[in-house]
Amino acid sequence: MKTICLYFEIHQPIHLKRYRFFDIGTDHYYYDDYENERVINELFEKSYKPALQTMLDMIAENGKAFKVAFSISGVSLELIEQYAPEMLDLLGRLAATGCVEFLAEPYSHGLSSLGNTENFVAETKRQAKKIKQLFGQTPKVFRNSSLIYNDEIGATVADMGFKGVIAEGAKHILGWKSPHYIYSCAQDSRLLLLLRDYKLSDDISLRFNDASWSEYPLMADKYLGWIAALPEGENVVGIMMELAAIGKYQPLSSHILDFFRALPKLAKGMGIQFATPSEVLAKNKPVSPLEVTYPVSWNDEERDTSSMLGNGMQREAFNKLYDENIVGRILAPRARRTQPAWDRLQATDNFRFMTTKNNGIGGNSRGIYDSEYDAFTNYMNILGDFLKRVKDMFPDNVENDELNSLYTQIANMGEELSIKDNEISRLRARLKKLGSEEEEASPKPSPKDTDSKAPAKKAPAKKAEPKAKPAPKKAAPAKKAAAPAKETEPKAKPAAKKAKAAPKPKAK
Amino acid sequence: MFGWEFPPKIYGGLAVASYGITKGLSLQGDIETTFCMPKPTGQEENFLKIVNMSQVPVVWRDVWYDNIKDRFVGHTAEDYYRFRDHLYADFNYLQGLDDMGCIGFAGGYPGNLHEEINNFSIIAGVLARSEQFDLIHAHDWLTYPAGVHAKMVSGKPLCIHVHATDFDRSRGKVNPTVYSIEKNGMDHADCIMCVSELTRQTVINQYHQDPRKCVAMHNAVYPLSEDIRSIVPNKKKGEKVVTYLGRITMQKGPEYFLEAAKRVLERSHNIRFCFAGSGDMMNAMIELAASYGIADRCHFPGFQRGKQVYECYKNSDVFVMPSVSEPFGIAPLEAMQCGCPSIISKQSGCGEILRNVIKVDYWDIDAMADAIYSICQYDALHDYLAEEGMKEVDQITWEKVGLRIRECYNQLTSRGWFDNGDYLNAVKNI
Numbered sequence: 001m002k003t004i005c006l007y008f009e010i011h012q013p014i015h016l017k018r019y020r021f022f023d024i025g026t027d028h029y030y031y032d033d034y035e036n037e038r039v040i041n042e043l044f045e046k047s048y049k050p051a052l053q054t055m056l057d058m059i060a061e062n063g064k065a066f067k068v069a070f071s072i073s074g075v076s077l078e079l080i081e082q083y084a085p086e087m088l089d090l091l092g093r094l095a096a097t098g099c100v101e102f103l104a105e106p107y108s109h110g111l112s113s114l115g116n117t118e119n120f121v122a123e124t125k126r127q128a129k130k131i132k133q134l135f136g137q138t139p140k141v142f143r144n145s146s147l148i149y150n151d152e153i154g155a156t157v158a159d160m161g162f163k164g165v166i167a168e169g170a171k172h173i174l175g176w177k178s179p180h181y182i183y184s185c186a187q188d189s190r191l192l193l194l195l196r197d198y199k200l201s202d203d204i205s206l207r208f209n210d211a212s213w214s215e216y217p218l219m220a221d222k223y224l225g226w227i228a229a230l231p232e233g234e235n236v237v238g239i240m241m242e243l244a245a246i247g248k249y250q251p252l253s254s255h256i257l258d259f260f261r262a263l264p265k266l267a268k269g270m271g272i273q274f275a276t277p278s279e280v281l282a283k284n285k286p287v288s289p290l291e292v293t294y295p296v297s298w299n300d301e302e303r304d305t306s307s308m309l310g311n312g313m314q315r316e317a318f319n320k321l322y323d324e325n326i327v328g329r330i331l332a333p334r335a336r337r338t339q340p341a342w343d344r345l346q347a348t349d350n351f352r353f354m355t356t357k358n359n360g361i362g363g364n365s366r367g368i369y370d371s372e373y374d375a376f377t378n379y380m381n382i383l384g385d386f387l388k389r390v391k392d393m394f395p396d397n398v399e400n401d402e403l404n405s406l407y408t409q410i411a412n413m414g415e416e417l418s419i420k421d422n423e424i425s426r427l428r429a430r431l432k433k434l435g436s437e438e439e440e441a442s443p444k445p446s447p448k449d450t451d452s453k454a455p456a457k458k459a460p461a462k463k464a465e466p467k468a469k470p471a472p473k474k475a476a477p478a479k480k481a482a483a484p485a486k487e488t489e490p491k492a493k494p495a496a497k498k499a500k501a502a503p504k505p506k507a508k
Numbered sequence: 509m510f511g512w513e514f515p516p517k518i519y520g521g522l523a524v525a526s527y528g529i530t531k532g533l534s535l536q537g538d539i540e541t542t543f544c545m546p547k548p549t550g551q552e553e554n555f556l557k558i559v560n561m562s563q564v565p566v567v568w569r570d571v572w573y574d575n576i577k578d579r580f581v582g583h584t585a586e587d588y589y590r591f592r593d594h595l596y597a598d599f600n601y602l603q604g605l606d607d608m609g610c611i612g613f614a615g616g617y618p619g620n621l622h623e624e625i626n627n628f629s630i631i632a633g634v635l636a637r638s639e640q641f642d643l644i645h646a647h648d649w650l651t652y653p654a655g656v657h658a659k660m661v662s663g664k665p666l667c668i669h670v671h672a673t674d675f676d677r678s679r680g681k682v683n684p685t686v687y688s689i690e691k692n693g694m695d696h697a698d699c700i701m702c703v704s705e706l707t708r709q710t711v712i713n714q715y716h717q718d719p720r721k722c723v724a725m726h727n728a729v730y731p732l733s734e735d736i737r738s739i740v741p742n743k744k745k746g747e748k749v750v751t752y753l754g755r756i757t758m759q760k761g762p763e764y765f766l767e768a769a770k771r772v773l774e775r776s777h778n779i780r781f782c783f784a785g786s787g788d789m790m791n792a793m794i795e796l797a798a799s800y801g802i803a804d805r806c807h808f809p810g811f812q813r814g815k816q817v818y819e820c821y822k823n824s825d826v827f828v829m830p831s832v833s834e835p836f837g838i839a840p841l842e843a844m845q846c847g848c849p850s851i852i853s854k855q856s857g858c859g860e861i862l863r864n865v866i867k868v869d870y871w872d873i874d875a876m877a878d879a880i881y882s883i884c885q886y887d888a889l890h891d892y893l894a895e896e897g898m899k900e901v902d903q904i905t906w907e908k909v910g911l912r913i914r915e916c917y918n919q920l921t922s923r924g925w926f927d928n929g930d931y932l933n934a935v936k937n938i
Contacts, residue, residue, distance in 0.1 A: 020874050021881040022775050316888030356896070373866045374875075376889055377882040384885075 013349035047247030074107030101276035104139035110346030115322030154185035169195035180234035205245035220262035510651035532910025547615035652693025704857025756787035849893035
């Protein structure tokens with residue numbers, strides 16, 4: 001039975017504001033709030049709202065026969081939460097129908113899968129957590145930003161425990177093979193690949209309203225006829241696009257919503273079903289591993305990363321952004337304040353604005369920028385300020401490894417302190433006992449054990465009062481241990497002292 | 509062809525453009541160009557025929573061949589006698605006639621420019637009667653009256669080349685005499701070639717010309733010669749040089765460059781700014797730089813000629829042309845040939861054909877400063893612009909311009925009138 005796997009990406013970048021180089025170091029707010037609010041509101045009214053509403057209606061009309069999947073980047077969720085909270089409600093209602101699956105993707109919609117694995121894993125987990133929090137689903141299938149995929153990314157994703165991944169069914173990776181089967185990752189056979197059929201997807205997202213296209217006007221029965229006519233055995237059809245295709249790229253006046261609305265009923269008549277990615281992957285077995293050495297994506301005709309990392313400027317920005325030293329510092333537990341900026345700066349859109357390719361397809365939108373050079377300049381100015389902030393958090397001469405060992409030290413400090421606490425109380429108890437033994441002068445050796453246990457247990461409770469007495473005796477260790485033990489916040493002080501002290505002996 | 513300047517004597521961009529156009533046309537092999545100019549030096553290249561307007565008679569004088577045959581620069585004594593057979597009026601009343609009956613020209617742009625323009629067109633009448641030609645091409649407003657006169661006499665189509673208009677030179681406050689000469693020339697022209705779409709729009713809107721006979725004919729550059737390519741830049745490490753090269757005058761917007769320099773220097777100290785060129789605003793600029801306290805970082809080396817220009821480009825990290833109104837502006841193309849990234853104002857005509865440059869509004873000094881700073885700061889941007897810019901500018905050649913001009917000529921000579929729409933269809937693939 002032919003199965004359509006319908007999937008929509010919901011992503012809207014957070015636009016950066018005009019940021020001149022003389023703002024570096026003085027201005028740490030990087031976003032164009034007006035533009036962001038305008039764009040998301042316009043998109044919501046024109047595209048997301050009618051589209052999601054229609055999907056809800058379709059599910060209501062067709063029972064469980066209509067299935068659909070979404071992925072929403074974390075940064076877009078932030079944007080939606082702030083400016084279009086109504087949309088969360090719609091998505092929540094969709095999630096409640098049980099016919100909708102949410103996929104995981106990197107929180108930032110960025111290129112971390114190519115830049116830094118540690119960061120990639122961290123932000124994917126963050127995204128999955130956010131989805132769980134908002135929609136009560138734990139994503140089982142992964143899709144990367146712009147469907148970037150290669151074997152190594154596949155292996156990483158498999159290690160994270162995902163069952164499947166969505167990738168572009170690009171001609172240059174498939175060769176003679178068909179995108180209508182399930183494949184497995186060449187480096188880790190646990191991971192299944194669900195491929196996007198770019199011809200059928202682009203028919204809707206790019207050509208639906210194109211009067212010069214030979215198949216115009218596209219009707220639901222014609223479209224499903226193509227799918228029904230696929231050869232025996234080619235059962236999985238991945239139709240995937242941005243949700244903004246409905247309403248933004250293809251205006252509502254083209255009746256694109258009616259087209260979608262007509263799909264489930266007609267499909268039923270032709271013996272075609274809908275399924276979510278998880279269902280498809282559970283029902284179908286992989287036919288073979290698929291080797292993808294170089295990253296593919298769903299961008300442009302080349303379907304590679306050239307629109308994001310094609311020229312020297314993009315690579316420069318990318319290398320600066322994913323500099324190992326920087327990522328290490330940002331991932332450090334104490335760098336949480338830089339997290340929002342870090343997410344937003346990673347978004348692929350920042351890189352796409354810098355493209356020098358003449359791609360023709362929707363590539364004319366450069367956000368707030370005039371040209372690729374303008375985009376690069378502005379981005380690098382902001383990145384310059386951001387990196388400066390990150391570097392200022394920690395002294396420059398501390399290496400990453402050192403930093404990590406310091407962090408583990410801090411993390412372990414709690415344990416160490418509690419061990420020391422125990423020891424102190426034990427020793428105090430013994431001291432007391434010794435004192436009492438001296439006073440009593442002649443106790444019997446046999447009840448010694450029971451005697452000593454009793455004061456030992458009481459000791460922690462009493463500790464607060466007799467503090468002054470034992471302290472002078474054991475001055476050095478007690479003070480060190482007591483100060484940080486009291487509160488958790490001033491931990492920073494000893495840590496800083498140690499951080500300063502640590503490099504010295506090493507240097508010698 | 510009527511022109512005012514031709515290399516090796518260069519006063520401004522006009523000479524370079526005249527050379528490129530004639531050279532581009534000559535490469536096609538079947539076009540014979542006679543270039544009429546006020547005062548040639550005799551060292552012009554010989555792919556075209558030069559007529560020295562200072563030695564064309566307007567009054568009959570009985571001179572002996574043996575006496576004068578060695579005196580000619582440009583054309584020959586034989587030409588002189590042929591011209592003398594086609595005198596058309598009595599110009600004995602003119603001042604400054606020499607013993608051969610010719611009117612002398614000072615060359616360049618002297619104080620009595622309007623008188624010279626008038627004399628130039630008187631002589632054009634003689635030439636139009638004595639020479640055989642199919643088409644008249646007049647460069648810049650100085651030669652429009654001559655072109656119009658030649659057209660009146662011969663009835664051949666007239667093509668005028670607008671290298672600049674008075675609206676560009678004066679920021680809108682036009683000189684009525686110049687305007688009337690320009691307007692008259694355009695009214696009589698069968699085809700108006702403008703060096704950019706920007707200029708074309710000025711011609712259409714300010715001179716009220718029919719858009720169909722106006723065509724945007726962008727300039728080009730010549731490949732660098734070997735000795736220029738072999739110039740080894742002598743750059744100091746850790747220091748960047750930003751260059752402005754051109755006349756220091758209102759039209760070129762030097763004050764915006766200085767303002768941008770001030771902003772950049774507030775943040776970084778390893779950048780030097782070079783104002784190459786001279787002009788009426790030079791002293792004002794020096795004073796302004798001093799009053800901003802950045803005079804130690806701003807350099808005014810004065811007018812650069814010949815090879816110095818290219819040395820200047822090669823030693824620069826950024827070239828800036830902040831022109832308020834620039835009909836074309838060939839300098840950024842030359843800078844790009846030398847691998848120097850360019851920042852140009854959006855009000856420059858060359859921006860229409862360049863992609864690998866940074867374009868900013870001339871008044872947007874923040875954007876200009878930002879662009880300067882980022883090219884100096886980020887090697888990736890510098891290298892990308894330098895590399896891609898060089899590739900791009902290598903594709904802009906006078907040969908192609910020659911072919912486009914040829915298309916105009918073909919239309920004019922075969923049917924007598926010109927249409928921009930037909931032209932655009934015909935040159936799609938050039």
